Amino acid sequence: MSEFEPASRVSRIKSSASVAAAARVRELKAEGRRILDLTVGEPDFDTPEHIKVAAFEAISRGETKYTSVTGTPALQNAILKTIKLRTGLHYTPAEITIGGGAKQVIFTAFMASLNVGDEVIVPAPYWVSYPDMVLANEGTPVVVPCGEEVGFKLTPGALAAALTDRTKWIILNTPSNPTGVVYSPAELRAIADVLAGFPHVYVLTDEIYDQIYFGEGKLASLVEVAPQLKDRVLAVNGVSKAYAMTGWRLGYAAGPAPLIAAINKLQSQISSCPSSISQAAGAAALAGDQSFVRESVETYRSRRDAAVAALNAIEGLSCGTPDGAFYAYVNCSEAIGKTTPNGTVIRDDQDFVLYLLDHVSVAVIQGSAYGLGPYFRISYATSLDIIDESIAAIDKAVQALI
Numbered sequence: 001m002s003e004f005e006p007a008s009r010v011s012r013i014k015s016s017a018s019v020a021a022a023a024r025v026r027e028l029k030a031e032g033r034r035i036l037d038l039t040v041g042e043p044d045f046d047t048p049e050h051i052k053v054a055a056f057e058a059i060s061r062g063e064t065k066y067t068s069v070t071g072t073p074a075l076q077n078a079i080l081k082t083i084k085l086r087t088g089l090h091y092t093p094a095e096i097t098i099g100g101g102a103k104q105v106i107f108t109a110f111m112a113s114l115n116v117g118d119e120v121i122v123p124a125p126y127w128v129s130y131p132d133m134v135l136a137n138e139g140t141p142v143v144v145p146c147g148e149e150v151g152f153k154l155t156p157g158a159l160a161a162a163l164t165d166r167t168k169w170i171i172l173n174t175p176s177n178p179t180g181v182v183y184s185p186a187e188l189r190a191i192a193d194v195l196a197g198f199p200h201v202y203v204l205t206d207e208i209y210d211q212i213y214f215g216e217g218k219l220a221s222l223v224e225v226a227p228q229l230k231d232r233v234l235a236v237n238g239v240s241k242a243y244a245m246t247g248w249r250l251g252y253a254a255g256p257a258p259l260i261a262a263i264n265k266l267q268s269q270i271s272s273c274p275s276s277i278s279q280a281a282g283a284a285a286l287a288g289d290q291s292f293v294r295e296s297v298e299t300y301r302s303r304r305d306a307a308v309a310a311l312n313a314i315e316g317l318s319c320g321t322p323d324g325a326f327y328a329y330v331n332c333s334e335a336i337g338k339t340t341p342n343g344t345v346i347r348d349d350q351d352f353v354l355y356l357l358d359h360v361s362v363a364v365i366q367g368s369a370y371g372l373g374p375y376f377r378i379s380y381a382t383s384l385d386i387i388d389e390s391i392a393a394i395d396k397a398v399q400a401l402i
Contacts, residue, residue, distance in 0.1 A: 013132035025363045036362045036390040038378040041177065041327075043244035047281075048292040051243060054284030055277050067276050069268045071098035071252075075279045078286035079252050083235070086210070087224040094257045097264055100274050102208045102238035102251030105263070107133050108270065109204065109234055109253065110169075112262035114139035118168040123154040124371030125329065127177045127206070131371070139168065143371055148320070148331065152179040152372075156190045163198050170195075172222060173206040175213060178370045178377040179329040180304075180322020182213065185220040192226035202259075203233045208251075209325040211242035211293050214301050219324065223254075231256045241325075242293050243285040248278040300326050303380040303387055310391040311378075316398050326381040329367065333374045338401040346401065349374040359400070360393035 021039045028035050058064075070076065076093050083091055099105040110133055114120070120134045123146045131141035144162050146154050159170065172191070174183045183191075195201055205222050213219045223233045238251030253263075267273075307328055308321050316334040335352050339345050340359065346352050349366040353376055356362045367375030380387055 009136045009138075012135040016128050016132075021363065021365050024357075028357075028361075028363075033361060035357075036360075036386060036393060038380075038382065038387075038390050039363050039365050040379050040381060042246040042381060043241065043296065043326075044381050044383070045244040045292075045296055047244050047248070048285075048289075050288055051245065051281045051284045054288075055281040058277055058280035063276050063280060065276060067273045067279060069264050069273050070096070071274065072276070072279045072283070074283040075286075078283045079254075082286045083254050086218060087221050087235075089223060089227060089230065091254045092257075095260055096252060096254050097260050097267065098250070098252045098274055098279070099263075099267060100251070100271060101240065101249040102206070102236050102253075103129065104249075104271075105236050105238075105251045105253045106130075106204065106206065107137070108263050108266050109236075109255075109259070110134060110137040110139060112266055113202070113259065114168060117166060119164060119166045120168060121154075121159065121162050121170040122371070123158075123171065123173075125152055125176070125178050125367065125375070126171070126371050127173055128369055130171055140166070142167070145372060147372065151320075152176065152181045152329065153183060153187060154191065156194045159191060159194050163194070163201065165200075167198065167201050169202050169204050171204050171206065175209040175219070175322070175324025176327075177209065177325055178327050178365075178367070179320075180325045180327050181320075182215065182219060182323035183222075185225045188220055188222045188225045192222065192229055195229065195232070199232075201232070203229065205233060205235045207235055207237045208241050210237065212297055212300060212326060213324040214297070214304070215323055234259060239282045239285045242296075244292075244296070245278075245281065245285065248275070248281055250274055250278045250282045300380065303382075303384055304328070306384055307378065307380045307387050307391065310388065311394075314391070314395045314398055316401075317394075326379055328378050328380065329370075329375050330364075330378060331375055332367075335398060335401055336374050341400050341402075349376055352376065356394060356397055360397045362390050362393050362397070 025037050114137045116138045118139045119142045120139050122130050122141045122143050124143050134141040210219045234255035236253040240246040319328050319330040353366040364376045367373040
């Protein structure tokens with residue numbers, strides 16, 4: 001029997017660090033250890049009842065068949081109305097695509113657009129999957145470090161320095177995973193000004209956390225503040241985060257019709273269409289009662305405030321106050337070089353994260369997985385009790401370092 005050799009695209013990429021961390025936590029729990037888990041990138045709430053009812057009713061009506069690759073009319077209409085409400089811009093059905101989660105939509109967009117050597121600018125810290133998605137689709141990720149001194153945001157100067165004739169995309173994730181930072185309208189306009197001189201460059205705006213925003217009013221979108229870029233922006237979103245629907249696997253994007261047509265062509269060969277039941281639920285989520293979103297955001301806000309205050313009270317750690325999403329990105333540089341009680345030297349943020357897991361059973365994710373250390377990411381999509389207990393344990397672990 002011959003030995004299997006995976007395709008080269010598989011060897012070019014790594015497994016998702018966040019998925020690996022979650023798997024490790026599950027393994028430890030299965031072994032009987034109590035783990036304080038701050039890794040989870042999904043809401044701890046249940047899907048709202050009216051959304052589940054919509055799914056049940058769709059099943060009862062027999063809506064369990066294939067749909068169009070572009071989705072059901074009800075979901076299309078709900079998406080188009082949602083985009084109009086959030087951005088003020090009108091899109092047609094030919095300008096939206098619907099997939100099995102925002103993650104699949106992003107992957108398929110790169111599959112539809114990248115050729116060998118095409119460059120994608122990825123500001124760091126970044127969501128762990130961006131560079132590997134680019135690599136898997138023959139592109140070249142160009143990672144641009146965006147440190148704490150610039151608020152973890154891509155500046156116009158850094159963008160201009162990274163752009164080349166080979167640049168096909170830049171990625172903007174706002175609110176950000178892992179930092180929770182948000183680009184202001186002025187910052188987005190400044191980026192748009194740079195892009196005016198590079199008409200061959202597209203922008204993928206990952207807006208999956210756009211409703212989990214702690215500022216005044218609604219979050220600004222690049223395509224809203226710079227509508228002249230509408231034919232070059234793919235705005236990706238979904239129902240996973242705002243509506244606690246991660247397992248329903250439903251995402252969507254709005255963008256120029258030729259790109260959308262290419263994505264949908266691939267989608268027709270990959271999975272034909274998203275789940276018809278998830279589409280019924282997604283339509284109810286977007287078009288229905290939004291009180292769950294408002295109430296959950298206020299809960300996240302209170303958790304954020306508690307977590308940030310407690311973390312900044314720990315001598316040797318620091319973090320800013322996130323403006324959105326449900327993550328905090330914590331600076332642990334003062335711990336690097338110190339020694340644990342069992343004599344191990346903390347060489348980097350991965351060592352620090354492993355130390356927290358081994359010493360006080362707190363699970364977080366190292367900043368180097370997001371392209372910028374020495375930091376670690378916590379998720380506060382969990383109860384205040386868990387947050388308080390976890391950060392108290394982190395404090396104990398930090399103070400035990402020599």
